Amino acid sequence: DQQVKQNSPSLSVQEGRISILNCDYTNSMFDYFLWYKKYPAEGPTFLISISSIKDKNEDGRFTVFLNKSAKHLSLHIVPSQPGDSAVYFCAATKSTGGSEKLVFGKGTKLTVNP
């Protein structure tokens, strides 16, 4: 049972345009969400996070939107750059209990074309 789903395995956009990566979750207990970027042969790198008490968090070119009623979040990258080409993972966790078990989606491969 996949609790975090990224339904688009790949996405291709033109440099300078907006990239929108989507993520859906099924577990209503999740209250903290993160996005990671991964290049080949490297570990995931943290990008941005959002708590369930917010519906938007922004950091430079990256914005994450959370729609709790739809159990959906999205990552917007504006403007997209060729260096953003990587696999993006959505992750979710429950903040209670202190332990940090991240549940990841299977990733979306973003290609930004020059």
Added chain:
Amino acid sequence: KAGVTQTPRYLIKTRGQQVTLSCSPISGHRSVSWYQQTPGQGLQFLFEYFSETQRNKGNFPGRFSGRQFSNSRSEMNVSTLELGDSALYLCASRRDRGLTEAFFGQGTRLTVV
């Protein structure tokens, strides 16, 4: 400051053998988590250690085990290796148990033949 260091980077083992992977977290970080990444299943949580205690465990068989030392370094062990254990094993460190971002190492690529 130095990042998360995982050793070795690559490993080839034979079915039935056992393997030990090592992770040195960022200095000052006391939480270490392990994840398995495979093409079919994505990133899956194995276990988390904090101050030498296992805080949480994923849905993996008992052949997968780990431990954490007093200096926060962690090891994971897989016994009786199976072909399906071939994967990228990632270690992530975090300063404490709170909701702080996790920093990942580059991983150990394990191939079981």
